[in-house]
Amino acid sequence: MSNQAQIDSMTDTMSAFVALVGKKLPDDVEAKLAELRAKETSRLATTIYDTMAENQALAMKLNRPCCQDTGVLQFWIKCGTQFPLMAQLEQILTDAVLRATVNAPLRHNSVETFDEYNTGKNIGKGTPTLFWDIVPDSDQCEIYTYMAGGGCTLPGKAMVLMPGAGYEGVTQFVLDVMTSYGLNACPPLLVGVGVATSVETAALLSKKALMRPIGSHNSNERAAKMEQLLEDGINSIGLGPQGMSGAFSVMGVNIENTARHPSTIGVAVNVGCWSHRRGHIIFDKDMNYTITTHAEVQL
Amino acid sequence: MSEKRILTTPIKSEDLENIQVGDIIYLNGYIVTCRDVAHRRLIEGHRALPVDLNGIAIFHAGPIVRDLGNDKFEMISVGPTTSMRMEKFEKEFVEQTGVKIIVGKGGMGPNTEAACKGQKAIHCVFPAGCAVLAATEVEEIERAEWRDLGMPETLWVCRVKEFGPLIVSIDTSGRNMFEENKVVFNQRKEKAIADICKEVSFIK
Numbered sequence: 001m002s003n004q005a006q007i008d009s010m011t012d013t014m015s016a017f018v019a020l021v022g023k024k025l026p027d028d029v030e031a032k033l034a035e036l037r038a039k040e041t042s043r044l045a046t047t048i049y050d051t052m053a054e055n056q057a058l059a060m061k062l063n064r065p066c067c068q069d070t071g072v073l074q075f076w077i078k079c080g081t082q083f084p085l086m087a088q089l090e091q092i093l094t095d096a097v098l099r100a101t102v103n104a105p106l107r108h109n110s111v112e113t114f115d116e117y118n119t120g121k122n123i124g125k126g127t128p129t130l131f132w133d134i135v136p137d138s139d140q141c142e143i144y145t146y147m148a149g150g151g152c153t154l155p156g157k158a159m160v161l162m163p164g165a166g167y168e169g170v171t172q173f174v175l176d177v178m179t180s181y182g183l184n185a186c187p188p189l190l191v192g193v194g195v196a197t198s199v200e201t202a203a204l205l206s207k208k209a210l211m212r213p214i215g216s217h218n219s220n221e222r223a224a225k226m227e228q229l230l231e232d233g234i235n236s237i238g239l240g241p242q243g244m245s246g247a248f249s250v251m252g253v254n255i256e257n258t259a260r261h262p263s264t265i266g267v268a269v270n271v272g273c274w275s276h277r278r279g280h281i282i283f284d285k286d287m288n289y290t291i292t293t294h295a296e297v298q299l
Numbered sequence: 300m301s302e303k304r305i306l307t308t309p310i311k312s313e314d315l316e317n318i319q320v321g322d323i324i325y326l327n328g329y330i331v332t333c334r335d336v337a338h339r340r341l342i343e344g345h346r347a348l349p350v351d352l353n354g355i356a357i358f359h360a361g362p363i364v365r366d367l368g369n370d371k372f373e374m375i376s377v378g379p380t381t382s383m384r385m386e387k388f389e390k391e392f393v394e395q396t397g398v399k400i401i402v403g404k405g406g407m408g409p410n411t412e413a414a415c416k417g418q419k420a421i422h423c424v425f426p427a428g429c430a431v432l433a434a435t436e437v438e439e440i441e442r443a444e445w446r447d448l449g450m451p452e453t454l455w456v457c458r459v460k461e462f463g464p465l466i467v468s469i470d471t472s473g474r475n476m477f478e479e480n481k482v483v484f485n486q487r488k489e490k491a492i493a494d495i496c497k498e499v500s501f502i503k
Binding site for chain 1 (some may be wrong): 318321323327338361362363377378381383384391404405424426427428429430431432434435440466468474477481483485486487488490491492494495496498499500503
């Protein structure tokens with residue numbers, strides 16, 4: 001394939017993939033929602049879960065985005081240094097978003113700041129947003145596509161604690177968000193927590209944590225334990241679907257961490273709503289692709 | 300499961316008397332999308348609304364609508380937006396319009412509680428993120444008013460059939476489900492924090 005043919009192929013694939021992610025939830029989210037539905041007993045909670053399931057089925061049937069707020073597109077990239085289109089990737093993803101905006105269709109969600117106008121294309125300064133990890137000696141490219149609406153973006157919060165606050169302070173910080181903004185962010189939520197040095201390192205990790213599958217655990221034993229403690233703790237609050245009360249609150253808690261400065265603990269929270277529209281796709285050097293998040297789908 | 304409880308517009312005060320927070324209802328008849336600027340125009344700008352809302356419902360929502368030409372429209376996607384943004388205006392809005400059902404997302408505050416109690420109205424939540432379902436429950440968009448506000452803010456007059464589920468969050472006695480839940484949630488949160496903190500003393 002010529003370089004241009006490769007670019008066209010990848011743009012086609014990513015445009016269709018963005019539309020898919022806006023319409024169908026990933027398998028782990030679908031399974032978790034079904035599990036939580038089965039565990040609820042109140043008519044209020046089960047009615048809401050059944051309504052969600054009905055909506056997802058209709059979105060597929062009518063080929064429409066499942067939620068009207070299709071977010072600002074984010075791409076989390078792990079790109080091999082030998083991947084042939086590394087230099088063209090930003091343009092490819094921008095073109096893919098533009099095309100999906102018309103075809104899916106996606107809501108116009110890119111407002112230029114200060115000039116304060118909606119570009120009407122989902123493309124603006126810094127949007128769609130690309131986050132890069134470079135992988136040496138690899139010729140493939142992994143992309144997590146993510147669209148979060150305004151509702152579940154709003155609770156995002158980061159701060160730097162003094163070490164004296166400890167992991168007890170991290171706990172307080174996370175749970176306070178749950179009963180304030182988390183309530184209106186369309187539970188059951190997927191909660192991402194970043195623990196690092198400063199606001200920007202913690203914030204980045206907290207969003208990256210939302211790319212991890214539900215039910216996966218941090219490789220550090222204590223961090224994994226804290227994931228479970230937070231999940232059980234937040235569930236015990238009983239926010240229920242839509243924050244209207246129920247037996248559970250969250251789909252899971254994922255923590256990502258780095259080392260920290262001895263004098264600080266940076267902590268951040270990001271949440272994904274129940275309509276957690278995340279997709280993972282891997283391209284090889286010939287632009288053949290594998291989708292890991294959505295089994296049995298055709299683009 | 301019991302039968303669907305369906306209200307039909309025009310709605311009278313007595314139709315809402317026995318409805319309580321947590322109840323699930325459905326709506327037949329008319330609901331009009333009405334959000335930030337429409338509230339502001341009526342309350343702050345003292346401009347008469349172009350739609351008579353007396354006895355019908357409003358929806359805090361900004362939809363995706365397809366223009367079919369000749370003043371015909373198709374509802375593609377319509378989900379609730381955060382109701383709290385309208386709290387500042389809602390008491391006077393209900394008093395001036397006679398609207399009976401307010402549909403949105405999340406809770407509202409003391410102004411709306413007072414309006415619901417005083418004017419015999421209710422606030423309901425349509426499950427958010429279910430915008431395709433809501434769109435299919437719109438039989439027809441009969442009118443579109445104040446189109447100068449753009450697609451999200453236009454007053455779309457929708458004729459709906461079994462529109463719901465609508466979960467009642469403020470009832471005509473002024474009870475507020477979200478506020479009541481918050482008290483319980485915060486109590487449980489404090490206990491959860493205390494329990495977790497016993498096990499995370501990693502800095503020694």
